[in-house]
Amino acid sequence: MRKLLVINPNTSASVSALLQTHVQAAAGLHVQVSTVTARFGAPYISDEASYAVAAHAALDAWAAALAAPGAAPDAVLIGCFGDPGLLALRESSPVPVTGLAEAAFIEAARHGRFAIVTGGERWGPMLQRLAQALGHAPSLAGIAWKKRLNDGP
Template identity: 75%
Template sequence: MRHLLVINPNTSDSVTALLRTHVLAVSAPDVAVHTLTARFGARYISSEASYAVAGHAALDAWAAWRAQGGPTPDAVLIGCFGDPGLLALRECSPAPVTGLAEAAFIEAAQYGRFAVVTGGAAWKPMLQRLAYSLGYGDSLAHIHTVEATGAELAADPVAARALLAQACRSVAEQHPVQAVILGGAGLAGMAALIQSEVGVPVIDSVLAGARQAQIAQGWRSTPAALDGAWFGLSPELMALTSH
């Protein structure tokens, strides 16, 4: 068996369950999917502060998994559209690490220039920074955020479907893009429901994450040494820094 570890940097178990359902749907039969929920932080990441804490929480979850003796994963997926802790976790993990946003950028860029539709206005500058840091700044044509947060959209899927279909359709009509990413862990499965209403491919960030993580399985590297003195971390993170 190959092992895929999905870390939800939100503290919402319902989001973790949603991630697991949709990742399993596109996983090969020989892939065992393991999920972790952050042990601290926001219920749903929607601000710079919660994003910063989520990066710490993702590292802590990885350290806890190692300390508990879980199977060594063949790949790690950060289950948040924004990928908090991506580069830090990649530095610490011998297995390849990707996140929902990076994976969706990879898939969308195969079509050409793309746009992003997601929930929560605070995400726009965060996603712009991430896209440029990962080398997709020139491919990203536009980010459209609806007023409702991802958590609010997930709580009312019927209303969310109509709202998101309209947003994706408008973006595709008003901007020269060849694909639209529907970003957010809580929006898993929604892209397929609205695809017929949008004139370009709609990328589901969760399914993209699952696919890209499995493509990367088997690529291993030597984690970087975490030099320096550390203080006040969880016991699991302190153990991780000692390796």
Template identity: 75%
Template sequence: MPTKRLLVINPNTSESVSALLQQHIAQALADLASPVAAHTVTARFGAPYIADEVSYQVAGHAVLDAWGAEPERAVTPPDGVLIGCFGDPGLWALRECSPVPVTGLAEAAFTEAARLGRFAVVTGGERWGPMLQRLALQLGFAPQLAGVWTVAPSGAEMAADPDGALRVLAQACHEAQARWAPDALIIGGAGLAGMAAQLQSGSGLPLIDSVQAGVRQLLGHMELAPAA
């Protein structure tokens, strides 16, 4: 089977986040023995990390700009597009202009978690709480979303200090589980890629990595593998 191409758009300007996305998405594709090659591009303008309403709105524009400017698109069109932000800026607009399937980290993780029942989100950045509640409502997942537990460090800060992040996230997962008794927890954020697997052994609930969920959902849309 010829290799297909997955375009990953990082809606912020942090090249380190793009590198983290590329690493974990490539590994997820390899683990699934998928004939898909991932290519990650970085927003040409906006915030280094999306953490509030203003940077979120700018990121939606940056996603469309990255789609239009992607150098390989005219020669080798992608077979699917993943918005690499747990918040999915520009999701509906990009779907309107893209001829191929598009999803974001939040939509994919919500979809996967909702199959297990009620779910809660654990993520970095205190302003993301109401923003993700609103997104869940827009995507139709408000009835399944038990709550959003945010921790003070941003995803970028936690990506820069993985050991400290794991301690903070483990405590947050415990507190979210005690408060809401969900059926699953989402570890949400590009900067938190890979951390769900490291936390899983200490949790009594399924932990969903939003980056891996994004890969699985797009492969399902691309009819290369069933979504989990």
């Protein structure tokens, strides 16, 4: 059975539970999905500082997963749209690594130009840099943000 490690780089256990449920359903019965939650950082990644900490937390989660006996995965998915730590984790991992944003960029670009709607204004520059780093900037038509309901007036 193939093993997929999903790393939630924020500290929200409820987000990890959602990731586990949805990724396992999508992966099917022949893939064992294990989701881990960052041991430190923010419960919601909303700015450059929390993004940088989340990248470190993703690397920490990867190291912890490798240290567990029999837990070495066949692939890794970063379970955050923004993929904190993607390039560093890919550089240090002997298995394939992707993130939710990278996977979405690849699929969207297959259909032509695409746009991103995000939950926070500060995500715009971070997602623009990620698209540039991954070679998807030419296909990215724009990034818009929608205020989250719990952000107040």
